[in-house]
Amino acid sequence: MRDFDVVVVGAGTAGAAAAADLAGRGLRTLCIDRRPLNGAGATWVNAVPRWAFDDAGIEPPRGDELLGEGHRFNIVCGYGPEKITLDEHGVLEVDMRLLVARLHALAAQRGATLEGETSALACRGDVLDTSAGPVRARWIVDASGLAGSGLFEAPPVAREDLCVAAQEVREVNDPVAARAFFARHGVEPGDTLCFTGIAGGFSIINVRLDGEQLSILCGSIPAFGNPSGQKMLDQFVASNPFIGPKRFGGARAIPLARPRERLVRGNVIALGDVAGQVFSAHGSGIGAGLVAARMLGEALAAGRPYDYAARWQRRFGGTFAAYDVFRRFSQTLTEGDLRELMRAGLIDSDSATAAMQQRFPSIGLTSLVARLQGAAAVPRLAMRFGPMLARMAALLAFYRTYPSDERLLDAWISVASRL
């Protein structure tokens, strides 16, 4: 039977980055994916903050892999006219097909074995049954995504916590009409237009003209009776004849619930979407998964898998759990509520930029006073906004106490589930 230090199940961004990191640290690593390797992971365009590449020790994308950087990001309430413009947000538009391929090449170059069209079936102690036969490993990393292998045992994500998103890159039939569309919203070609709240509070249509092609991203939570991201995208294309045929893209569900409190179960370790390492306010899992992969590499190289859980939760768990409270709040908002919050300055370019970068805004005294004045102008929403902020702050503080001793984790989880 083949024998490895680690088997990584799933060769998407999280799994491939983990395989590259683990192999780079000298661990004998096998990474398998049930799809052909060139179809593993995300096969569309994703927005990823630049800091995530730096923190993960991965060269940031460039050349064809980098489809956008430094463009302005415009958050529009419904279809307008209210809009917030973010001039600097530090988020890169990435062709995920090329990023995943680069991570595969890096992993292989560092000595990892990568095998496509190989499914993980079941795990018995240190033996993993795969469709290509059993393999033995000290650790099994489950990076198999939302609809994954089931090796890491955890309850399914509730439908109310699933965003169904679709992203497509399309040709432009009529460049003049395309530019006119953006001009109508006061936006330059190359900048992002993000229509929010058009199919429920937590929903977007995000469009960006990238030279000769148009990038479209749509997402919503269908459990609340809203059309799925794919349906929204199809409708948007049908009602804008300047949009041409699809070049590439894809659709899938994204888990929005706060991260799994437990990331390690015996010799099986959860990574990426399996672990709920998704910034739920905009359903972004790439950056967190990449950084988690590096933390995992460091922990396994030291022979202490639980250290990975403790480090990741202390660094990201609180922020992600807190923003999940905001996500739940946002999905109850009507377009009118969103407009009021923008007008009152409770959602502004500082808070939106921070959310884009997956961090908390730092609020100075002047800005705090302005926000309090704004809150006074919208008392009905402020009554809900205040308690939400308090819960966010409580979660942020609580995750900093994530135990470094695994034996204390059950007690910590029982308090966490009450928050």
Ligand SMILES: Cc1cc2nc3c(=O)[nH]c(=O)nc-3n(C[C@H](O)[C@H](O)[C@H](O)COP(=O)(O)OP(=O)(O)OC[C@H]3O[C@@H](n4cnc5c(N)ncnc54)[C@H](O)[C@@H]3O)c2cc1C
């Ligand atoms: C349309 C859309 C747009 C998105 N936009 C963004 C964005 O802008 N920014 C962002 O950060 N995130 C975005 N996301 C979310 C992001 O794509 C995911 O969070 C990310 O892909 C998760 O990475 P992962 O490696 O954990 O899992 P995945 O990418 O799902 O990879 C898991 C891999 O495991 C394999 N696998 C599954 N089961 C098995 C098995 N039994 N055996 C072997 N292999 C298996 C799968 O074939 C797959 O290749 C978007 C998602 C969608 C759907």
